[in-house]
Amino acid sequence: MVYDLLIAPFVEFPFMKRALVGGIAISLGAAPIGVFLMLRRMSLIGDAMAHAILPGAAIGFLIGGLTIGTMTLGGLIAGLGVALASGVVARSTLVKEDMALAAFYLISLALGVTLISASRNNIDVLALLFGSILALDDATLLLIVSAASLTLAALALGYRGILMECLDPGFAAGVSRFGSIFHLGFLVLVVLNLVAGFHALGTLLVVGIMMLPAGTARLWSDDVAGMIGIAIPVALVSNLAGLMVSYHLGLASGPAIILVAGGLYALSLALAPHGLLRPLLPKRHLEA
Amino acid sequence: MADPALVFDNLTLGYDRHPAVHHLAGTIRHGALLAIVGPNGGGKSTLLKAIAGRLSPLGGSIVHGTRTLAYMPQIGDLSRDFPVSVLDLALTGLCSREGMFGGFSRKQREDALNAIAAVGLAGFETRSIRTLSGGQLQRLLFARMMLQDAELILLDEPFTAIDTRTIEDLMVIVHRWHEEGRTVVAVLHDLDLVRQHFPETLMLARDPLGWGPTAEILTPQRLADARRMAEAFDRNAAECHRAA
Numbered sequence: 001m002v003y004d005l006l007i008a009p010f011v012e013f014p015f016m017k018r019a020l021v022g023g024i025a026i027s028l029g030a031a032p033i034g035v036f037l038m039l040r041r042m043s044l045i046g047d048a049m050a051h052a053i054l055p056g057a058a059i060g061f062l063i064g065g066l067t068i069g070t071m072t073l074g075g076l077i078a079g080l081g082v083a084l085a086s087g088v089v090a091r092s093t094l095v096k097e098d099m100a101l102a103a104f105y106l107i108s109l110a111l112g113v114t115l116i117s118a119s120r121n122n123i124d125v126l127a128l129l130f131g132s133i134l135a136l137d138d139a140t141l142l143l144i145v146s147a148a149s150l151t152l153a154a155l156a157l158g159y160r161g162i163l164m165e166c167l168d169p170g171f172a173a174g175v176s177r178f179g180s181i182f183h184l185g186f187l188v189l190v191v192l193n194l195v196a197g198f199h200a201l202g203t204l205l206v207v208g209i210m211m212l213p214a215g216t217a218r219l220w221s222d223d224v225a226g227m228i229g230i231a232i233p234v235a236l237v238s239n240l241a242g243l244m245v246s247y248h249l250g251l252a253s254g255p256a257i258i259l260v261a262g263g264l265y266a267l268s269l270a271l272a273p274h275g276l277l278r279p280l281l282p283k284r285h286l287e288a
Numbered sequence: 289m290a291d292p293a294l295v296f297d298n299l300t301l302g303y304d305r306h307p308a309v310h311h312l313a314g315t316i317r318h319g320a321l322l323a324i325v326g327p328n329g330g331g332k333s334t335l336l337k338a339i340a341g342r343l344s345p346l347g348g349s350i351v352h353g354t355r356t357l358a359y360m361p362q363i364g365d366l367s368r369d370f371p372v373s374v375l376d377l378a379l380t381g382l383c384s385r386e387g388m389f390g391g392f393s394r395k396q397r398e399d400a401l402n403a404i405a406a407v408g409l410a411g412f413e414t415r416s417i418r419t420l421s422g423g424q425l426q427r428l429l430f431a432r433m434m435l436q437d438a439e440l441i442l443l444d445e446p447f448t449a450i451d452t453r454t455i456e457d458l459m460v461i462v463h464r465w466h467e468e469g470r471t472v473v474a475v476l477h478d479l480d481l482v483r484q485h486f487p488e489t490l491m492l493a494r495d496p497l498g499w500g501p502t503a504e505i506l507t508p509q510r511l512a513d514a515r516r517m518a519e520a521f522d523r524n525a526a527e528c529h530r531a532a
Contacts, residue, residue, distance in 0.1 A: 041367075160383070161388035163372075164388070167366065168367070168380070169365045170342075170365035170366075174358075175380075175383045176383060221371075222416060224372070
């Protein structure tokens, strides 16, 4: 019974196995990235970046067809271009980062849609938007796993720099000539994870596995390392549970994964130490 | 004064071509304890910003005779609700020497704990900075500065909205820096504090109104002059052709 429910799908169907491996890899890379985005108050940036990637991937598709190579390259170029350009604008003009990014991603989106409609090629926009985690081939899995490995290695190496750049950007720039390198490098990691993840979850839903576990972790922990330690398992559980729910109930798998993550967030909102209900259970205050 | 800490050569600083600091010339010697006073809009913060390298001059130049500087802006970028402990924030002060990679030694952690104790925050080490009061946070920023171990220290209104006891405690740290031979430049509005603690003063009201021993600078006449400075930029101001 338990075997049928929890394990059988992943043993009997190779596509489920692949989906699980892909989901695990995406969780390992994207969840910590989400924590840093949240701490920088850039939680919505992922969404903007995802829109920026979409046209790049679409143009890659127009050039090379539905192959992972050109679509990934297109997405990376569009995403990195927007990230770097808005970083430069934010640092050297009066336009702040959110506006700089908004401007570039809107231009990128409009340009992409224009190119797609001009080509009259019948592109499956839904697959781009919401992904196809049940159809991951070897090359895509390799890309996802490589991106996750690179992300974890880069975060381990740049942990202090990225944190200091979040905590006090002016101070970080004053004490280290790498100050803005950390910030830009971090944006590159964001793009990399979005591009790797969009094959599985689509450009829109991949932001969900990045941000929802981070938001959940914030409700349970007031410590950066603790948040990362919570966000990763939350993302893993969402992937596993989401795949099982979609398998047994015959639902779309990408949205099911994000819905589980959303459910865990809602549950935490209610129960977690920094959540909504805790103030309703007052304890006596202390002496001093 | 063979080897000054800072030389201002006909320095003009400002925004959109309008000067905030106008034709400042002079030197700050190594180990000086200098107060900068003057009205709001007089260019004090602008001067510190430029010394710290955050603003390029409109004219003239700043020559540095020190290798390291620590700068405390009036309004910093620190995000106060960031989940970081008092100890960890203090430790970031070490990054100017130790870089952004690698761990801290037991000795360095010891130094950080000592700095936290020196500013009167012993017992706060594991507290999140979110829970600190304004004065406590200012004490912590002084601890971080101690750990930066810089030769030149720039303080921009470090005691605004800070109570007397905290100011007294933090002035002890400033004097310690002075005794250690560091160069300290502080923007201040409390003239009694300046008279009491700072041997030298620069009075700045866009144009430098005086620079020298504090008692000679803080005269009623000069203070009255400083109050007459017109704060707003003149939109129809002509181009300045004053000789160097």
